[in-house]
Amino acid sequence: MESVFEIIAEPNRRAILSLLVSSQQSVGEIERQLRMPQPTVSKHLRVLREAGFVESTVDAQRRLYRLKPEPLQEVDAWLAPFRRFWSAHLDALERHLDRMEQSTPTKRKRKRR
């Protein structure tokens, strides 16, 4: 299962992570809130745990799962170069719109310059 990207490719796992962002939850609580069968929850939690996305502590018969930040930070880091890319493009768009501004007559433009 290698990479963090493969882990979060699965919709149910993303749902679990989103649930845990607010506070820790037991398996049963996750099961109920997401309406998914208990073995499914346990199996996804296993994957998430082995990949370091979550950790669990024992509370009697329950297990409480909570988020760990590192793997998602890795995703965030991978995105960094692209953020630079698209903010550069926003700038270009602005400049483009500025140019539009001063040369927009109410009527149609002709094609040639």
Place this chain on the structure above:
Amino acid sequence: MESVFEIIAEPNRRAILSLLVSSQQSVGEIERQLRMPQPTVSKHLRVLREAGFVESTVDAQRRLYRLKPEPLQEVDAWLAPFRRFWSAHLDALERHLDRMEQSTPTKRKRKRR
């Protein structure tokens, strides 16, 4: 292939995206730089194009592919709540380390309580 997350789960596709972040490239250039077979490149580019990650323009027999920002911005948006989470946790870690500071003995702790 549904979601943007599944698209970027594939390592070769991530490599292609990373290549394109600096500037647009033809299929052949991608093929050479990433040392992957041409059909593989074309197939991944197709997936990326249909998902809106890239667009292409024709230049004689070549096709030039360039990045489009939206799908990755979607990933970025999904990460937002988690960023809040882990910055909260960095604060907690700092406080924890502060507490350690003043109570760290040099010797081992014993097991029993």
Place this chain on the structure above:
DNA sequence: CCTTTATATACCTTGACACGTATATGCTCT
């Protein structure tokens, strides 16, 4: 026109993984 170059598509095979159902493990309380 024919050849070469660039890219796309078709077909097949293989492997991974998500799911359901059943069962195991383990803790709690009486």
Place this chain on the structure above:
DNA sequence: AGAGCATATACGTGTCAAGGTATATAAAGG
């Protein structure tokens, strides 16, 4: 100790996507 709840694991099955090889499409240039 036994019943009941909470969670984990085992096993069988189907689906789907990635890779390889071969071939198709299309433009360029002699």
